[in-house]
Amino acid sequence: MAALVASDVSFTHAGNVAPTLRGISIRAEAGGVLCLLGPNGSGKTTLLRCLVGLQGGGAGIEIDGRPLSSFSEGERARRIAYVPQHGAAVFPYTLADIAVLGRTPHLGSFTVPSPDDWRIALDSLGRLGIGHLANHPFNLSSGGERQLALIARAIAQDAATIVLDEPTASLDFANQTRILDIIAGLATQGRTLVFSTHDPDHALAAATQAVLLKHGLVLAQGDVAHVVNDLTLSALYDVPVRLVSLGAGDDGFGPMTVCFPVRRSSRLGKSHNLREN
Numbered sequence: 001m002a003a004l005v006a007s008d009v010s011f012t013h014a015g016n017v018a019p020t021l022r023g024i025s026i027r028a029e030a031g032g033v034l035c036l037l038g039p040n041g042s043g044k045t046t047l048l049r050c051l052v053g054l055q056g057g058g059a060g061i062e063i064d065g066r067p068l069s070s071f072s073e074g075e076r077a078r079r080i081a082y083v084p085q086h087g088a089a090v091f092p093y094t095l096a097d098i099a100v101l102g103r104t105p106h107l108g109s110f111t112v113p114s115p116d117d118w119r120i121a122l123d124s125l126g127r128l129g130i131g132h133l134a135n136h137p138f139n140l141s142s143g144g145e146r147q148l149a150l151i152a153r154a155i156a157q158d159a160a161t162i163v164l165d166e167p168t169a170s171l172d173f174a175n176q177t178r179i180l181d182i183i184a185g186l187a188t189q190g191r192t193l194v195f196s197t198h199d200p201d202h203a204l205a206a207a208t209q210a211v212l213l214k215h216g217l218v219l220a221q222g223d224v225a226h227v228v229n230d231l232t233l234s235a236l237y238d239v240p241v242r243l244v245s246l247g248a249g250d251d252g253f254g255p256m257t258v259c260f261p262v263r264r265s266s267r268l269g270k271s272h273n274l275r276e277n
């Protein structure tokens with residue numbers, strides 16, 4: 001089974017004294033979804049960028065047992081798709097242009113995208129629910145529309161390993177569930193999926209494995225059902241967190257588990273009552 005593995009990965013950003021990542025060892029399996037959770041600044045983006053070779057030169061990273069550093073640039077682009085948190089467009093690309101960029105690793109030198117490449121790109125936009133925006137300029141699109149276009153680009157790339165940095169961050173409820181369904185669906189095709197989020201509910205909903213990252217160290221990792229719980233999340237975020245199991249509803253949905261942080265003011269005896277104010 002293909003897997004994306006990091007072994008004892010450490011990384012210090014240029015100009016920093018303290019390392020951002022310290023001895024990280026994780027494993028994302030093919031056919032699985034690994035979710036990275038952690039507070040702001042804990043090193044999630046840095047780790048994801050190391051996993052795909054954008055930082056750290058691929059040191060300590062293996063795909064299918066082969067060092068990432070041994071992959072040519074083209075091989076790497078065909079094997080790994082990366083969706084950054086924010087996409088900047090200098091040129092006035094349309095969303096279709098952005099999506100078809102995902103086909104670049106599959107084109108020969110000096111060739112332009114074929115009708116088939118454009119069809120794949122437009123299908124990807126359609127799958128993300130933004131087919132109607134194909135001709136819309138990326139730089140004039142909303143944050144959520146940009147995020148969806150970048151995910152469409154990754155899907156058009158058709159890579160076996162897909163790494164997404166906070167893919168649901170700018171999205172409404174409908175689009176969040178769409179992306180989580182797409183992530184889970186891509187994994188069932190045998191691909192390796194890794195994503196980060198600030199919403200542990202999304203780990204519970206779509207991931208098989210979780211890695212909890214704090215101060216550049218792995219606080220806990222393993223099966224989501226074991227690792228994502230009141231104790232670990234409270235320790236991770238330094239705020240009490242509760243998980244609640246919801247039974248199956250009459251509408252046919254559930255059972256499911258949701259989690260939420262407990263605000264100081266909502267603890268027993270300290271609740272704010274609007275009528276008292």
Ligand SMILES: Nc1ncnc2c1ncn2[C@@H]1O[C@H](COP(=O)(O)OP(=O)(O)OP(=O)(O)O)[C@@H](O)[C@H]1O
Nearest residue numbers: 013014016020038039040041042043044045046047
């Ligand atoms: N290019 C850089 N140069 C110097 N320090 C950096 C750079 N990028 C990130 N850092 C630092 O590395 C640490 C981890 O940042 P990173 O973006 O990986 O965290 P994160 O967990 O993704 O955060 P967030 O959830 O807020 O997006 C932070 O302290 C950040 O300031």
